[in-house]
Amino acid sequence: MHCTEQISHDEYQKTADWLMSQTKHRPQVAIICGSGLGMLADTLKCQDSFAYSDIPGFPQSTVQGHAGRLVFGELKGKTCVCMQGRFHMYEGHSLCKTTFPVRVFKLMGVETLIVTNAAGSLADGLRPGDIMIIKDHVNFPGLVGLNPLCGPNDDKFGPRFPAMSGCYDKALCCLAMEIAKQQGVTSFVQEGVYAMVGGPNFESIAEARLLHRLGVDAVGMSTAPEVVVATHCGLRVFGLSLITNKVVKSYDDPDSVNHDGVLEVGRLRSHSVQQLVTELISRIEINNNTNNAV
Numbered sequence: 001m002h003c004t005e006q007i008s009h010d011e012y013q014k015t016a017d018w019l020m021s022q023t024k025h026r027p028q029v030a031i032i033c034g035s036g037l038g039m040l041a042d043t044l045k046c047q048d049s050f051a052y053s054d055i056p057g058f059p060q061s062t063v064q065g066h067a068g069r070l071v072f073g074e075l076k077g078k079t080c081v082c083m084q085g086r087f088h089m090y091e092g093h094s095l096c097k098t099t100f101p102v103r104v105f106k107l108m109g110v111e112t113l114i115v116t117n118a119a120g121s122l123a124d125g126l127r128p129g130d131i132m133i134i135k136d137h138v139n140f141p142g143l144v145g146l147n148p149l150c151g152p153n154d155d156k157f158g159p160r161f162p163a164m165s166g167c168y169d170k171a172l173c174c175l176a177m178e179i180a181k182q183q184g185v186t187s188f189v190q191e192g193v194y195a196m197v198g199g200p201n202f203e204s205i206a207e208a209r210l211l212h213r214l215g216v217d218a219v220g221m222s223t224a225p226e227v228v229v230a231t232h233c234g235l236r237v238f239g240l241s242l243i244t245n246k247v248v249k250s251y252d253d254p255d256s257v258n259h260d261g262v263l264e265v266g267r268l269r270s271h272s273v274q275q276l277v278t279e280l281i282s283r284i285e286i287n288n289n290t291n292n293a294v
């Protein structure tokens, strides 16, 4: 399923054209909200909002905590588009469907993508409620060929063999750390490596131990495909994980993770995540690249 579905350039363009006919906003920054982080859209002014079910070509959100709405608006002098709800491979979407909006955003003229997610921590120094700025990822599905770029390459978006060595923009990571310092929140903001697993089950203890030994700091079931597609088409990417739970690594630990707990931590930390992202957006430099025809 994952490698066979192909979406033509025209289909991405059709969705981009439809959205541009429905809103006057021309977004420079796109934000993908992770589980329980949909409130990131609340800060946008002069909103135009669309249910995914009304947008031609858009998949539907099926996961609790992902509202399924695309919100356009202004934030601190920047025009933004915010996905209140992302698509996951485990929902049954093909990988090109899970990443469909990213290419649509590129065609609309977006230059920077901010990805957020809820994740479980493997690193001992990362606690629930911490914010991890993603410095790199391990795309486990991608390593075994479950990659949204599989299939014929669309040269209009990017090259056949894109590099991923700089996929999380270093300057934006530094800027976020600087903002965390200025906001006095460095006690719960740090950098780390995110790993994507397929889900939908949470990790077994043996899997958690394996990920830990491999040097993974936090684990989730999303983000990497979006970042791969964004990097392929030349978007600048910033990512953050909200640590919502510790991944159980000991057979003696009676703790057990569940999705309601994940969403609850999102609610508790929403203000801090919002403040960090808002300030980052206000300080992002935009090239005003009007070439949105790719």
Ligand SMILES: O=P(O)(O)O[C@H]1O[C@H](CO)[C@@H](O)[C@H]1O
Pocket (backbone or CB within 6 Å): 033, 034, 035, 063, 086, 088, 116, 117, 118, 119, 199, 220, 221, 222, 223, 258, 259, 262
């Ligand atoms: O990655 P996001 O969408 O934030 O969601 C995370 O939270 C859900 C599990 O609670 C999974 O979907 C996992 O990937």
Ligand code: HPA
Pocket (backbone or CB within 6 Å): 118, 119, 120, 121, 202, 203, 219, 220, 221, 244, 245, 246, 247, 257, 262
């Ligand atoms: O512990 C986790 N594992 C995988 N995905 C997750 N999303 C939130 N927490 C987790």
